[in-house]
Amino acid sequence: MAHMLIGGEQVGSVSGNTYQVCNPATGEVVDSVPKGTAADVQQAVAAAEQAFVALGETSAEDRGAALFDACERIKANAAEIAQLLTAEQGKTLFEANLEIHHLVHGLEFYAGLASKVRGSYVPLPQKGAYGLVVRQPIGVCGAIVPWNFPLTLMGTKVGPALAAGNSIIVKPASTTPLATLRIVQLIQEATYAGGNKQLPPGAVNVVTGPGSDVGEELLKNPRVPRIAFTGSTEVGRHVMSVAAPLIKRVTLELGGSDPMIVCADADVETAAKNADVGRFFNCGQMCLGVKRVFVHESVYDAFVAQLKGILEKKTVGPGTERSSRMGPLHLASQREEIESQVEDARGRGATVLVGGQRPASDGLTNGNFYLPTLIENAPQDARVVREEVFGPVLPVFRFADLDQAIDMANDTIYGLGGSIWTRDLVAANRAIDKLQVGNIWVNSLHYGYDELPFGGVKASGLGREHGPEALDYYLESKGVVIAGLS
Numbered sequence: 358m359a360h361m362l363i364g365g366e367q368v369g370s371v372s373g374n375t376y377q378v379c380n381p382a383t384g385e386v387v388d389s390v391p392k393g394t395a396a397d398v399q400q401a402v403a404a405a406e407q408a409f410v411a412l413g414e415t416s417a418e419d420r421g422a423a424l425f426d427a428c429e430r431i432k433a434n435a436a437e438i439a440q441l442l443t444a445e446q447g448k449t450l451f452e453a454n455l456e457i458h459h460l461v462h463g464l465e466f467y468a469g470l471a472s473k474v475r476g477s478y479v480p481l482p483q484k485g486a487y488g489l490v491v492r493q494p495i496g497v498c499g500a501i502v503p504w505n506f507p508l509t510l511m512g513t514k515v516g517p518a519l520a521a522g523n524s525i526i527v528k529p530a531s532t533t534p535l536a537t538l539r540i541v542q543l544i545q546e547a548t549y550a551g552g553n554k555q556l557p558p559g560a561v562n563v564v565t566g567p568g569s570d571v572g573e574e575l576l577k578n579p580r581v582p583r584i585a586f587t588g589s590t591e592v593g594r595h596v597m598s599v600a601a602p603l604i605k606r607v608t609l610e611l612g613g614s615d616p617m618i619v620c621a622d623a624d625v626e627t628a629a630k631n632a633d634v635g636r637f638f639n640c641g642q643m644c645l646g647v648k649r650v651f652v653h654e655s656v657y658d659a660f661v662a663q664l665k666g667i668l669e670k671k672t673v674g675p676g677t678e679r680s681s682r683m684g685p686l687h688l689a690s691q692r693e694e695i696e697s698q699v700e701d702a703r704g705r706g707a708t709v710l711v712g713g714q715r716p717a718s719d720g721l722t723n724g725n726f727y728l729p730t731l732i733e734n735a736p737q738d739a740r741v742v743r744e745e746v747f748g749p750v751l752p753v754f755r756f757a758d759l760d761q762a763i764d765m766a767n768d769t770i771y772g773l774g775g776s777i778w779t780r781d782l783v784a785a786n787r788a789i790d791k792l793q794v795g796n797i798w799v800n801s802l803h804y805g806y807d808e809l810p811f812g813g814v815k816a817s818g819l820g821r822e823h824g825p826e827a828l829d830y831y832l833e834s835k836g837v838v839i840a841g842l843s
């Protein structure tokens with residue numbers, strides 16, 4: 358059985374209760390973990406408060422060194438962690454290894470930034486006085502993480518939090534706690550000062566258990582002044598409403614329905630390949646995935662034929678099989694949701710060009726498998742257009758005029774990312790200007806670079822992760838006046 362990590366110790370839950378983590382490809386039990394409640398969160402808060410005080414004695418360079426060492430430890434254990442991630446999440450081993458690579462890249466980014474946080478000197482109108490802006494960590498942070506990228510989305514919170522000198526409590530999704538527990542253990546074990554020192558116990562904690570208990574207590578506990586949430590827009594609204602009366606600092610990374618616009622002059626083959634990766638990587642369970650494609654009528658048939666060819670060849674199977682190019686959906690309920698969204702589109706007159714069903718193979722019946730699916734002629738009121746589709750389903754649309762495509766692209770509550778494929782600088786600039794999203798890619802894959810601020814507008818969220826910008830959300834600016842100098 359796996360344990361939680363509180364105050365540097367591997368512990369069970371206060372209640373003694375546990376629950377099972379199952380493999381989405383086989384239905385088999387992978388391991389059991391403690392089923393935490395508010396009492397476990399309260400213990401973690403006490404440990405994290407002590408660690409926060411102790412972190413005040415560390416230098417930024419020390420914390421950076423500890424994070425760099427943690428990355429070495431993660432790389433040395435990557436093969437084992439990838440197996441665990443595939444077993445609990447369902448993604449292919451190839452995808453699991455990429456996720457670990459991205460996690461390390463992100464942690465190293467903040468390890469390097471730790472010692473580069475700057476305040477400022479401010480001249481004041483008063484004689485014999487000057488001002489300073491001092492930047493201080495906030496305290497105990499809570500990180501609530503979803504199951505689609507359990508490791509990178511934990512790293513985007515733990516990295517900047519520790520770099521800035523905060524302690525943090527991680528609440529992984531109930532269904533993906535295992536690889537997270539391994540990674541956080543490695544971060545706590547990391548050393549600096551020539552191998553002689555470690556981060557204080559409780560600098561990073563993990564409490565496993567349901568959102569309705571563990572997550573809720575993190576939100577309600579007044580001793581956790583900062584919440585970083587990634588997940589659905591529905592739960593994000595709840596997070597904000599609970600945090601509001603407590604004036605907690607929140608960042609919300611929520612759902613998306615990213616448009617991809619393919620113009621008449623685009624390199625259609627490259628665009629189709631990127632639509633495939635952008636939509637079907639991680640079995641389509643990506644916040645910033647390509648979720649609607651708008652293709653200029655002059656290249657529509659060529660684009661659809663190209664993408665159809667790629668999808669028809671895609672092998673669906675367990676993430677541990679070398680031949681698998683796409684694993685199962687993470688949850689059975691998720692697959693049912695996808696099926697009802699596709700049925701809704703069919704019922705409204707859409708045509709399913711590829712997939713639209715479960716794979717026929719006998720070996721896959723115990724897993725949550727679904728074929729990569731391409732849909733055309735879905736009307737604007739179809740659920741695959743109006744809602745976030747969190748699985749391997751892509752609706753494709755034709756357009757005649759770029760402004761029409763941009764209007765359709767913006768006709769959603771979401772605003773996470775969007776891409777345009779064109780060699781025309783004026784068209785690209787129009788999309789950069791007019792698309793209501795937090796991130797735009799021109800002739801490039803929908804991908805969250807560690808170097809750039811990442812986040813949404815509209816119902817896709819609040820605040821930014823990644824980039825030096827993310828550090829701002831883990832620091833408070835304190836204005837200081839020094840007077841009486843003349």
Ligand code: NAP
Binds near residue numbers: 587610745747817
């Ligand atoms: P979710 O249902 O919102 O869950 C996210 C996290 O919130 C989980 O750890 C969940 O715990 C927890 N939670 C649930 N109820 C809670 C409550 N009452 N109080 C506090 N925490 C609570 O999201 P999901 O289904 O795991 O993930 C898919 C969604 O995440 C999609 O909408 C996707 O677009 C979005 N996402 C966004 C980004 C981004 O950066 N913008 C990145 C990835 C994913 P349990 O697992 O125990 O329920």
Ligand code: MG
Binds near residue numbers: 589
């Ligand atoms: Mg959920």
